[in-house]
Amino acid sequence: MFYIIVIFSLFFSAYAQIDSRPVIHLPPAVAEVVKQITADCLAETKAEPEVAKRFFELKFDKDEISKKFLYCLTRKTNYVDEDGHFNDGLITLFDSSDRKEDVQKRPVVPLPTIVLNEVKKAASECIKETGANKEVADNFFNLNFSSDLPSKKFLYCLCRKTNYGDEDGHLNDGLLTLFGESDRKDDVQKVLESCNKTKGKTNVDTIHQTVKCFYKNTPVLLVI
Known part of the structure; x- marks a missing residue:
C-alpha cells in the first residue's frame, strides 16, 4: 500500500503540476464517478473529508488513513491493480494528448x-543540522x-551526506x-549532464534547481 503512495507522488509530480506542461481535465463522466467513489472510500476507510481534499490538491500524505483512502480510490476506479501498480486504463485519460507516449513510456526504478x-539516516541528521522540521523531510x-x-x-545537506551531490x-x-538495470540509463545521464549546467546564486540554490530539473526531465x- 505504501508503494501506491510513492507511485502516485512520482507520477503527479512528473506530469500534473501546473507549469509549462499541458493540462488535461478529467472527462465529466469520469469526474462524477470519481466523486461518488471518493464518498464511498471516505465511508469505508473512515477518513476525514480533509484527506480527500488533500488528494485532489495532489498532496499524497503517508499516514495510514491517507494510504488506505488512496488505495481504495484507485482500486475502485480500476486505475491500479491489487498490488498497487498503475494499469493501462490510466493511459486512456491521456488519449487526447500528443504526449501520451511520453506518459506511457516513463518507467520507474x-x-x-x-x-x-x-x-533516511541522512535525513534525520540533516533535520538536526539544518534546523528543518519534519514536514520538510516529508x-x-x-x-x-x-x-x-x-x-x-x-536538500543540500542530504545530497552531500549521501554523496549524490557535490x-x-x-x-x-x-x-x-x-x-543500473534500466535500458534508458544513457538517456538519464544526458538529463543529468544537462541539469548540472544549472547555476543558482548559492550552492544551496543550485542543488535545489538541479534536483527539480532532474526529476522533471x-x-x-x-x-x-
Whole structure:
C-alpha cells in the first residue's frame, strides 16, 4: 500500500503540476464517478473529508488513513491493480494528448532498500543540522522540492551526506548507479549532464534547481 503512495507522488509530480506542461481535465463522466467513489472510500476507510481534499490538491500524505483512502480510490476506479501498480486504463485519460507516449513510456526504478535506509539516516541528521522540521523531510520523500530556505538547506545537506551531490550543488555520477538495470540509463545521464549546467546564486540554490530539473526531465522515475 505504501508503494501506491510513492507511485502516485512520482507520477503527479512528473506530469500534473501546473507549469509549462499541458493540462488535461478529467472527462465529466469520469469526474462524477470519481466523486461518488471518493464518498464511498471516505465511508469505508473512515477518513476525514480533509484527506480527500488533500488528494485532489495532489498532496499524497503517508499516514495510514491517507494510504488506505488512496488505495481504495484507485482500486475502485480500476486505475491500479491489487498490488498497487498503475494499469493501462490510466493511459486512456491521456488519449487526447500528443504526449501520451511520453506518459506511457516513463518507467520507474525503485530505490534499493539499503540505499533508502541510508537516505533516511541522512535525513534525520540533516533535520538536526539544518534546523528543518519534519514536514520538510516529508516533502522531500514526497518529491515535493519546496523553494523555502530551510528546504533548500535540507536538500543540500542530504545530497552531500549521501554523496549524490557535490559541494557546488550539482548531482554526481554516483546517482547513475541507481539506474543500473534500466535500458534508458544513457538517456538519464544526458538529463543529468544537462541539469548540472544549472547555476543558482548559492550552492544551496543550485542543488535545489538541479534536483527539480532532474526529476522533471528524467526519462526514468526513481522511487524513493
